[in-house]
Each structure stands twice: as structure tokens, then as C-alpha cells.
Amino acid sequence: MRLRRGSGCVIFEVRLTKPPAPWRPGPYPVRLPRRAEAADRELRLTYFESRLQEVLYGTDGAPVRWHRQFATPVPLTGACVRGVEILRMPLVRDGLGLAVLHVDLTDPGSPGASPVPALERLSRLATASTPSGTGRDALQALLPAGTQLVESSTRARTLAHVTFEDRPAPVMSAPYTGWSPVDQWLWLLASACSEERFAPDPDEPAVRSGTVVFSADWRALVLREGAAFVGMTPDREDEGFHALAEAHVHSIYLDAVLIGVMQLYALNEVANAVASTPAGRLDADALASLEHRLMNVRRRLWFSHVTVRGKGNELLRQFQDQHALPALLDNIISELSDAARLVEAVTNRGVNAALGLLTILGLPIGIAFSSAAVWGEPHPRLFLISALAAVAGAVVVVAVVRPARQMLRALLRRGPR
Incomplete structure (x- = not known):
């Protein structure tokens, strides 16, 4: 078994005190195979509905996203960083944003090595259990001035894409012989976790409920903290189909996941505001403020249909289901309805x-x-x-x-x- 490609994205929470002015505005431009253009802001706007333009890319005069490309990939805990982008999240306080690393997970010197360990190390760089000096300082050095890495109690979110020179081979132990090799790879990459650290129940169908079938060439799995994309057919061309699939993962499918992440943060902030308002202090003004915040989230962010092309909608819906976002929204609406009756x-x-x-x-x-x-x-x-x-x-x-x-x-x- 030889990996042909292995790359991914790692999404960290950051706090922005000022715009990263030296960086170029717009998303990280991903080169498209056999085409002179890149998947930049203008091209991605043809994929997503216009109502999402402001939250994903900002406007010409007010950008919300910036990027930096490295001429030479930067080594980081067993991976190589191609570039970094910063996204300021809407409708959340304290200047919270997201930093996205675009990384290579394969080692040219060890083509048979699994990318899972490198992905797992990257996902844990900003956790509270990671001591300073073990990669977190190097990660902070990749960020622009005015952008501070936020220490988190959970791992970073990850996206991973791998293909093989032939077809995927089994990679998990005997209890998982009932899983196809593709499903085994999908689980390990989407969870960014080795079987030794966490072994899923092989007989539980819900474990793979977040599967998204793209075509006979590749499929994806969406879990709570990550998503994986695995090629099922041989990848033997530098500029072939799987090269285009990799470009999609680093551009439009990353953006679909980012929409879900922003929905998660915005809805949780509204839910926390509702829960922290004592019933005795609920009046017409307080209720109107809470309802206004929820309406802003629903009008600017809460969509499950974001494109008329491709599988972006399905990826986003799987992310929403993994985090129970539809149920959270229903709970918020129910709480505000009860509060309205009380007032x-x-x-x-x-x-x-x-x-x-x-x-x-x-x-x-x-x-x-x-x-x-x-x-x-x-x-x-x-x-x-x-x-x-x-x-x-x-x-x-x-x-x-x-x-x-x-x-x-x-x-x-x-x-x-």
C-alpha cells in the first residue's frame, strides 16, 4: 500500500485584536489542476449562494478573511504547512475567529507511512494539555500580529484527504474486518485518532452515519471534530481527477465545514445568552434583544442549502447533525417562545x-x-x-x-x- 496523496486542513480557534493587514485579503487560493486559475474568492462565489458571501469572504471594502502562502512549506510536528488563512467569525463576541492550516501529511521519504499520527499531533497543538514549546509556539509563530491562539479544552477540527497508487488496503485490526478498507481509513482520518487511543464499536451503525458518497472514485465521513475524504480508485496521474478532488477539499468543502463551525459558535452564544438571563429579569426589552440576536443568526448564517452544485449541502447537513444543531435551534426557539409567554x-x-x-x-x-x-x-x-x-x-x-x-x-x- 502506497499513499499517493495526503493533505488536510486543521482549524484552530483564535482571537483577533486587529486585522492581519500585511496578509492578503480573501481565502487561501488553491491551484486547480490543468487550469490556469485558482479556487480563489471570485471562483468560489460561483459555487456558494450569494447570501453567504459576506460571512465567508466579506466584501471588497470590508474583508473578513486573509491568507498567507509559503514559498517553501514550513515543517510543523511531522507535517508541512503550505499556507495559513484567518477568518473572523460573525455574530460572536470577544473577536473570535478561526485559523486554518493547509498541510501536507505525507512524508516523501516514507510513502507507506500513515498520516494519522501527524494529523493527531496537529489537532492537539492548542489543547490545554499540550505544554508550551512542543509545537504550540511554532504554531503561534505562523499567525499574523494581532492574532492570538486560544487555548482549548478540545482538539482542533481537521479535514484530511488521502489517495493511493492502487486501492486502499485494510489498516485496522481483526474486529474491523467487517468494515471495508475505505471505511477503516475514513474513520481513522476523520477522528484523527489511532485505533490504540480510541477504538470505535465495530457493530454500531451510527459510527459511520456521517458518510457522504461522492462517486465511485471517492467518499467522505463527517464526525464531530473532523472530516475525511478517501479516494477509492487508483491515483496514478499528477493532474488527474484525484488532484481536482484534493483542490475541492482545500477550497469549497473546507468552506462548507467553516459555515457549520460558524453556525455552531453563533447558536451556542445565543443559547448561552438565553440561559444566563434570569427569569425575573426578563422583560420586553431583554426578550427583544435575545430574539434580535437569534434572528441575525438565522438570516445571516443558518442555512442547510448553501449551493446548487456538488455535495457541499450534504457535508454541511452532516456537520449540523453531528453537533445536533437543528435540535439546539429548536430548543432556543422553544425557550424564547416560553419567555415571550411569561413576559x-x-x-x-x-x-x-x-x-x-x-x-x-x-x-x-x-x-x-x-x-x-x-x-x-x-x-x-x-x-x-x-x-x-x-x-x-x-x-x-x-x-x-x-x-x-x-x-x-x-x-x-x-x-x-
């Missing part, structure tokens, strides 16, 4: 209580002032006496009449916290 009920209760008190207390007040108008001559002292009598009558009514006390308590009650 409406509290508002109606307050209005009704105010109207009821006004009606009940209007009687002693009206009697006090009308009696003064009939029996006395207009005088400031008479007005003061009438006002005191009206207040005393109102206090007596509240003390004696039970419904009046209930309406006063309802008017003053602010609800549970």
Missing part, C-alpha cells in the same frame, strides 16, 4: 392589577374630593384635608378589601429569579 403574562397581570386598583381606589378618592367641593369653599387647606382623607380611605379599602390587596401584590411582584 406577556407578567405584563398583562400588571396592567390588569393597575386598572383594578385604579377602579377600586377611585371610590374613596372621588368621595373625598366631591364632598369637599360640595361642603366647603375652595382653599388650599381644604385641598390638603381632602387629599389626606382620600389617602386614608384608600388605605382602609386596601386593608379591608381582599381583592385590592391581591391586585397590589400582583402589581409589585417581579417574578421568580
Whole structure:
């Protein structure tokens, strides 16, 4: 078994304090085989719907994505970095963004070596368990000024693409003989994890539920933290079909996954905002702010149909399913609907209580002032006496009449916290 190609993308979380101005705006341009053009911003816009242009690529005057290509690939923990791109995420706070490394995973000196160990090391560079000086510093050095790597409790997301000079051969142990060689490679690459570190249940069909069939030449598997693309037919041409497939992985299919990642961050931020708002502080203004944030996410980001061409939609839907994003969106909508009913009920209760008190207390007040108008001559002292009598009558009514006390308590009650 000889690997013909092995490359991938590693997606890290970063914090942007300023735009990476020295870097060129736009996504990392991927060379297309047998074509003079590259898969740059203009070409990718012909693949994705125009409604996603702003979040994926920005506009001419306001870019949200920048890239840097290396003339000579930079070694990093057993892989070689071709280039880096930075994407500022919309609708999230604290200047959060994503850094994407485009890497070569195969070693020309060891064509039979598995790319899984290098992919696993790359995915763990920014985790809290990775000590400084073991590759994280080198990763930070690849980023532009004003972009800081964020230490994460989880591994980075990965995409991997491999092909073979002939056909894939089995690579996992005996319990997985029921899996095809392609499925074995898909699992190892999508999980970025060796069988020794984590062995999936070979009899659980859900393990491979994220499979996307492209054609007889290649297929993909999407898991929570990664995706893999494996060629199923021999790859014997430098500029053949599998070269084009590799270019698609590093461009449009990467962008489809990035859409899913941005949806994940934006929806989680709205969900956290809903959960952190105490019920006792929910009012019309707070509810309107939460609903406005959710509406922005839905209008700018929440789409499962992003293209009329290719398999980008299916890849995105598999990512959404792996992270239960449709269920998360339904939960947020349900919570906001319940909050709206609560706010409406509290508002109606307050209005009704105010109207009821006004009606009940209007009687002693009206009697006090009308009696003064009939029996006395207009005088400031008479007005003061009438006002005191009206207040005393109102206090007596509240003390004696039970419904009046209930309406006063309802008017003053602010609800549970």
C-alpha cells in the first residue's frame, strides 16, 4: 500500500485584536489542476449562494478573511504547512475567529507511512494539555500580529484527504474486518485518532452515519471534530481527477465545514445568552434583544442549502447533525417562545392589577374630593384635608378589601429569579 496523496486542513480557534493587514485579503487560493486559475474568492462565489458571501469572504471594502502562502512549506510536528488563512467569525463576541492550516501529511521519504499520527499531533497543538514549546509556539509563530491562539479544552477540527497508487488496503485490526478498507481509513482520518487511543464499536451503525458518497472514485465521513475524504480508485496521474478532488477539499468543502463551525459558535452564544438571563429579569426589552440576536443568526448564517452544485449541502447537513444543531435551534426557539409567554403574562397581570386598583381606589378618592367641593369653599387647606382623607380611605379599602390587596401584590411582584 502506497499513499499517493495526503493533505488536510486543521482549524484552530483564535482571537483577533486587529486585522492581519500585511496578509492578503480573501481565502487561501488553491491551484486547480490543468487550469490556469485558482479556487480563489471570485471562483468560489460561483459555487456558494450569494447570501453567504459576506460571512465567508466579506466584501471588497470590508474583508473578513486573509491568507498567507509559503514559498517553501514550513515543517510543523511531522507535517508541512503550505499556507495559513484567518477568518473572523460573525455574530460572536470577544473577536473570535478561526485559523486554518493547509498541510501536507505525507512524508516523501516514507510513502507507506500513515498520516494519522501527524494529523493527531496537529489537532492537539492548542489543547490545554499540550505544554508550551512542543509545537504550540511554532504554531503561534505562523499567525499574523494581532492574532492570538486560544487555548482549548478540545482538539482542533481537521479535514484530511488521502489517495493511493492502487486501492486502499485494510489498516485496522481483526474486529474491523467487517468494515471495508475505505471505511477503516475514513474513520481513522476523520477522528484523527489511532485505533490504540480510541477504538470505535465495530457493530454500531451510527459510527459511520456521517458518510457522504461522492462517486465511485471517492467518499467522505463527517464526525464531530473532523472530516475525511478517501479516494477509492487508483491515483496514478499528477493532474488527474484525484488532484481536482484534493483542490475541492482545500477550497469549497473546507468552506462548507467553516459555515457549520460558524453556525455552531453563533447558536451556542445565543443559547448561552438565553440561559444566563434570569427569569425575573426578563422583560420586553431583554426578550427583544435575545430574539434580535437569534434572528441575525438565522438570516445571516443558518442555512442547510448553501449551493446548487456538488455535495457541499450534504457535508454541511452532516456537520449540523453531528453537533445536533437543528435540535439546539429548536430548543432556543422553544425557550424564547416560553419567555415571550411569561413576559406577556407578567405584563398583562400588571396592567390588569393597575386598572383594578385604579377602579377600586377611585371610590374613596372621588368621595373625598366631591364632598369637599360640595361642603366647603375652595382653599388650599381644604385641598390638603381632602387629599389626606382620600389617602386614608384608600388605605382602609386596601386593608379591608381582599381583592385590592391581591391586585397590589400582583402589581409589585417581579417574578421568580
